[in-house]
Amino acid sequence: MTPHAGTAVVLVSADTVPASAVPALRTAEAVYVAGGADPALGTGPVPEDLLDQAARAAVVVVTDDLAAPGATDLVAAGAPVHRTPGTALLEAARVMDVLRAPGGCPWDAKQTHESLRQYLVEESYELLDAIDDGDRAALREELGDVLLQVLFHARVAEEDPSDPFGVDEVAAGLVDKLVSRHPHVFAGGDPAVRDASTQEFRWEELKQREKRRESSVDGVAMGQPAVALAAKLTQRAARAGLPAELLPHGDDLGDRLFALAAEARLAGRDPEHELRAVARRFARDVRAAESAARANGANSTRMEHGAWLAHWPDPSSPL
Numbered sequence: 243m244t245p246h247a248g249t250a251v252v253l254v255s256a257d258t259v260p261a262s263a264v265p266a267l268r269t270a271e272a273v274y275v276a277g278g279a280d281p282a283l284g285t286g287p288v289p290e291d292l293l294d295q296a297a298r299a300a301v302v303v304v305t306d307d308l309a310a311p312g313a314t315d316l317v318a319a320g321a322p323v324h325r326t327p328g329t330a331l332l333e334a335a336r337v338m339d340v341l342r343a344p345g346g347c348p349w350d351a352k353q354t355h356e357s358l359r360q361y362l363v364e365e366s367y368e369l370l371d372a373i374d375d376g377d378r379a380a381l382r383e384e385l386g387d388v389l390l391q392v393l394f395h396a397r398v399a400e401e402d403p404s405d406p407f408g409v410d411e412v413a414a415g416l417v418d419k420l421v422s423r424h425p426h427v428f429a430g431g432d433p434a435v436r437d438a439s440t441q442e443f444r445w446e447e448l449k450q451r452e453k454r455r456e457s458s459v460d461g462v463a464m465g466q467p468a469v470a471l472a473a474k475l476t477q478r479a480a481r482a483g484l485p486a487e488l489l490p491h492g493d494d495l496g497d498r499l500f501a502l503a504a505e506a507r508l509a510g511r512d513p514e515h516e517l518r519a520v521a522r523r524f525a526r527d528v529r530a531a532e533s534a535a536r537a538n539g540a541n542s543t544r545m546e547h548g549a550w551l552a553h554w555p556d557p558s559s560p561l
Contacts, residue, residue: 486508
């Protein structure tokens with residue numbers, strides 16, 4: 243069965259109808275209510291011949307549960323679903339609660355902030371890979387995996403006996419931060435903000451004031467990759483007026499690496515991204531040479547100097 247144009251499912255939260263559903267509701271031949279949605283939102287419950295009606299005319303089912311009878315039928319038939327923004331996010335938090343609660347998943351129940359650290363790092367790097375690859379499907383998936391880590395850590399924090407907080411407190415803190423760091427948007431204007439660059443400076447200024455930091459480099463995450471760390475320290479110190487000659491510039495390898503990262507950052511470049519791009523290109527070239535060697539019958543697991551040179555890709559060839 244192919245649903246008639248205009249047939250849809252409307253998923254409500256606290257009986258709030260998503261704005262995107264209004265045109266469908268206004269033009270529908272019939273509007274039915276399923277699940278625990280307010281009966282006043284429709285003309286009656288879902289009829290037994292719902293699919294037959296939906297094939298002939300525009301029919302809308304309003305529900306608070308996509309698993310409710312009628313809603314599942316229309317979704318399976320290909321009808322679009324209109325959701326209130328954030329509905330799926332609330333459902334994700336609910337699923338996390340179920341997994342963590344008694345009777346849920348034993349593995350999820352025993353995790354701690356410490357045991358989850360590795361997954362947060364891994365998922366973050368997988369997200370970076372998706373961005374670098376320009377893979378939209380992977381980007382969507384990896385954003386979800388990073389979101390899972392946020393929900394997971396917030397759920398673990400909720401069980402702390404001395405200082406509990408949950409995802410609502412995390413979200414409320416984020417909202418407060420975004421509003422306070424954007425007075426030019428939420429407080430009637432800010433003469434210090436004229437464009438993106440002045441907003442970036444203003445953000446750091448407000449952040450330092452809020453956190454009562456005494457140093458320009460307070461709050462820099464010292465555990466981040468070294469190239470990114472050197473760049474961030476350089477950026478913060480430069481904003482505070484540090485003369486360039488005071489940056490590390492010795493002959494040691496570490497000094498030279500820091501100097502390169504600082505040079506890139508001061509020039510407006512991201513040295514971590516630049517180095518990562520070169521590393522990814524090198525990995526691609528290694529794989530290409532090994533593949534070419536195998537295609538020519540060579541043992542790619544241990545090639546001699548000449549074989550590497552012979553099979554190394556031409557830099558001028560297209561990717």
